[in-house]
Amino acid sequence: MLRETRNNDLSPFLRVIEYVDKNEVIGYLKYSLIYDRIEIDDFFVTEENRKKGIGNKLMSYLISIAIENHVENITLEVRISNEIARNLYKKYGFHEVALRKFYYGDEDAILMEKQVM
Ligand SMILES: CC(C)(COP(=O)(O)OP(=O)(O)OC[C@H]1O[C@@H](n2cnc3c(N)ncnc32)[C@H](O)[C@@H]1OP(=O)(O)O)[C@@H](O)C(=O)NCCC(=O)NCCS
Known part of the structure; x- marks a missing residue:
């Protein structure tokens, strides 16, 4: 299950998409939605749950948020x-x-960019 959380104490822009399985967060994508752009700050899936498509789900969800916004x-x-x-x-x-x-x-590091609009 995917769910979205925010922590406005840290930053008004920071948001997190979590992938939860049996009440446990096994993957997350932290990002900042700053007006008309998004920066990905952290992206992680626990080692034992990799290669099962969770990263795909988190990234697809982020892109749908980008389009909506x-x-x-x-x-x-x-x-x-x-x-x-x-x-x-x-x-x-x-x-x-x-x-x-x-x-x-x-x-x-390599800076990567995806044009959305
Ligand atoms: C990057 C990460 C989040 C991917 O999560 P995941 O749940 O394993 O990803 P998925 O199973 O959904 O795979 C998504 C895509 O990633 C790529 N991928 C995943 N595992 C791969 C592997 N072992 N070799 C090559 N490509 C791979 C493929 O493009 C894959 O697409 P496909 O499903 O069409 O093959 C995970 O590997 C991770 O947490 N890594 C450590 C932290 C990290 O590096 N974060 C990114 C920092 S910039």
Whole structure:
């Protein structure tokens, strides 16, 4: 089951989509909806529940939220070595737009963007 939560104490823009199974959160996608754009802040599925389509469900839901809110684009940073996540993002129409040198201190990030509108 997917559910949405917010924590306005942290940021008025921050929202979380959670994937809940048997009362346990086994996946989540944290994002900021900032006027006409979305930034993905964190995206995670517990190791034992990967490759079962939960990431697909979370990302599809985020894209439907983006469309409903007339968002222009969705952006995110991903470790250059994270081929699994990069594959997922490409599948959903994200393009690599820039290299962020030493973004993670020890590793570069790729800035990816999906045009929604
Ligand atoms: C990235 C992550 C959230 C994907 O979650 P998931 O539930 O395993 O994803 P799904 O099973 O829905 O797969 C979605 C897509 O991801 C890609 N993918 C998933 N596992 C993959 C693998 N082992 N190898 C290559 N691509 C893979 C595929 O494009 C897949 O699409 P498909 O179902 O058509 O094959 C999960 O691997 C994770 O939590 N990783 C650690 C944290 C992380 O890297 N987060 C992203 C930070 S930017």
